[in-house]
Amino acid sequence: MALSGVRVLELAGLAPAPLCGMILADFGAQVVRVDRLSQSAPAPDVQARGKRSLALDLKRPQGTAALKRLCGGADVLIEPFRHGVMEKLGLGPEVLLQENPRLIYARLTGFGQTGKYAKSAGHDINYLALSGVLSKLGRKNENPYAPVNLLADFAGGGVVCAMGVVIALFERARSGKGQVIDASMVEGVAYLSSFLWKSQNSGLWSQPRGENLLDSGAPFYETYRTSDGKFMAVGALEPQFYNQLIKGLGLNLDELPAQMSFSNWPEMKKKFASIFAQKTQAEWCSIFDSTDACVTPVLSFDDVASHQHNKERSSFIQNDQGEISPRPAPVLSRTPAVPSCKRDPFIGEHTEEILLEYGFTKQEIAKLYSDKAIEFKKPKANL
Ligand SMILES: C[C@H](CCC[C@@H](C)[C@H]1CC[C@H]2[C@@H]3[C@H](O)C[C@@H]4C[C@H](O)CC[C@]4(C)[C@H]3C[C@H](O)[C@]12C)C(=O)SCCNC(=O)CCNC(=O)[C@H](O)C(C)(C)COP(=O)(O)OP(=O)(O)OC[C@H]1O[C@@H](n2cnc3c(N)ncnc32)[C@H](O)[C@@H]1OP(=O)(O)O
Numbered sequence: 001m002a003l004s005g006v007r008v009l010e011l012a013g014l015a016p017a018p019l020c021g022m023i024l025a026d027f028g029a030q031v032v033r034v035d036r037l038s039q040s041a042p043a044p045d046v047q048a049r050g051k052r053s054l055a056l057d058l059k060r061p062q063g064t065a066a067l068k069r070l071c072g073g074a075d076v077l078i079e080p081f082r083h084g085v086m087e088k089l090g091l092g093p094e095v096l097l098q099e100n101p102r103l104i105y106a107r108l109t110g111f112g113q114t115g116k117y118a119k120s121a122g123h124d125i126n127y128l129a130l131s132g133v134l135s136k137l138g139r140k141n142e143n144p145y146a147p148v149n150l151l152a153d154f155a156g157g158g159v160v161c162a163m164g165v166v167i168a169l170f171e172r173a174r175s176g177k178g179q180v181i182d183a184s185m186v187e188g189v190a191y192l193s194s195f196l197w198k199s200q201n202s203g204l205w206s207q208p209r210g211e212n213l214l215d216s217g218a219p220f221y222e223t224y225r226t227s228d229g230k231f232m233a234v235g236a237l238e239p240q241f242y243n244q245l246i247k248g249l250g251l252n253l254d255e256l257p258a259q260m261s262f263s264n265w266p267e268m269k270k271k272f273a274s275i276f277a278q279k280t281q282a283e284w285c286s287i288f289d290s291t292d293a294c295v296t297p298v299l300s301f302d303d304v305a306s307h308q309h310n311k312e313r314s315s316f317i318q319n320d321q322g323e324i325s326p327r328p329a330p331v332l333s334r335t336p337a338v339p340s341c342k343r344d345p346f347i348g349e350h351t352e353e354i355l356l357e358y359g360f361t362k363q364e365i366a367k368l369y370s371d372k373a374i375e376f377k378k379p380k381a382n383l
């Protein structure tokens with residue numbers, strides 16, 4: 001796999017850092033999640049595919065010393081705490097990069113390492129708000145709306161940080177040097193929104209929120225309820241595709257207002273809604289599948305893996321526990337990701353084997369254990 005041989009230490013965090021670690025593991029990196037001690041098993045990290053767990057107490061000097069040593073043998077450290085936490089532990093970048101100048105020290109935070117909010121708590125919705133993106137999301141006359149915690153936490157956070165790690169690894173191959181990555185989710189999600197910024201003068205966003213082409217203002221870029229309570233998604237932007245939408249709905253283009261007539265959009269939405277409500281989702285699929293009308297079913301998590309298209313591409317995978325999840329993307333032709341099918345690790349399940357791998361002796365491990373700096377947890381036989 002593309003990242004095989006890359007050793008990653010991921011300090012356990014809430015949601016974005018675990019995704020970053022999982023992406024790297026899916027593409028072949030050896031990812032060790034460093035967990036706190038005495039937590040309930042299984043771990044709160046639900047994005048642990050392909051990772052192993054080492055339970056290490058960073059509040060004990062023996063624990064911080066052990067992490068320092070582990071970082072000496074690692075390529076990447078993913079750190080998910082607010083600014084100042086690692087410095088307080090004596091594990092800031094200056095210290096760790098001095099020990100290992102090849103280390104890529106990825107700091108994944110909401111607000112970044114500097115600035116007024118650097119030390120403040122926050123979550124996805126706060127980062128999205130501060131990036132300006134949240135102000136663009138939501139329907140007409142409604143409050144801004146954050147789409148789950150997908151945008152800042154995962155797209156602007158976990159994915160952008162993983163990209164930073166891969167870029168830094170690429171650069172390190174030339175320079176031999178590691179570096180610090182300051183991955184702020186505010187900036188990550190703002191960067192993702194570059195299209196919105198760069199298209200501001202195009203007129204695409206000249207109306208208030210929820211009244212524009214791509215933000216649920218247009219009737220031909222919308223979702224519609226079907227007679228069986230499901231939904232269809234319509235994205236018929238270009239005139240040639242819009243014509244096919246109109247045909248599929250059984251309407252006559254000549255009897256309708258122009259596609260881009262803003263003032264007619266509310267009335268057209270009502271018309272489309274009443275037509276979509278007359279057939280089931282399956283009936284609409286049989287009308288629109290194999291056309292260029294840009295109309296697709298809104299699939300539920302129950303239906304998505306069995307949809308013919310997704311099945312044909314094996315877009316969803318099943319692990320040994322029967323859990324279904326999306327397969328890693330994108331697909332690389334020679335060195336594709338090979339996601340692990342094993343169950344997620346229990347906290348501390350791999351403490352001993354990881355420490356041995358990183359060069360600790362059995363005696364040193366026993367000492368760390370008696371100092372209460374590490375924990376081992378063996379899964380029960382029936383798990
Ligand atoms: C919207 C998402 C969040 C989604 C997550 C939700 C799914 C879950 C969040 C809360 C959960 C619920 C809750 O726990 C209560 C129930 C518990 C029950 O078990 C289950 C049901 C629950 C209802 C449960 C359900 C769900 O799991 C939840 C709802 C996000 O936006 S995630 C993005 C968050 N932001 C970031 O990651 C940015 C960077 N990080 C931060 O800003 C801060 O870390 C953060 C997130 C604000 C948290 O601040 P906190 O004060 O807690 O931590 P830090 O200041 O970073 O410091 C960490 C301290 O921990 C020490 N430490 C770390 N590792 C170790 C170790 N191995 N050993 C010892 N100590 C360690 C570290 O030294 C720091 O100590 P100090 O505070 O003393 O410096």
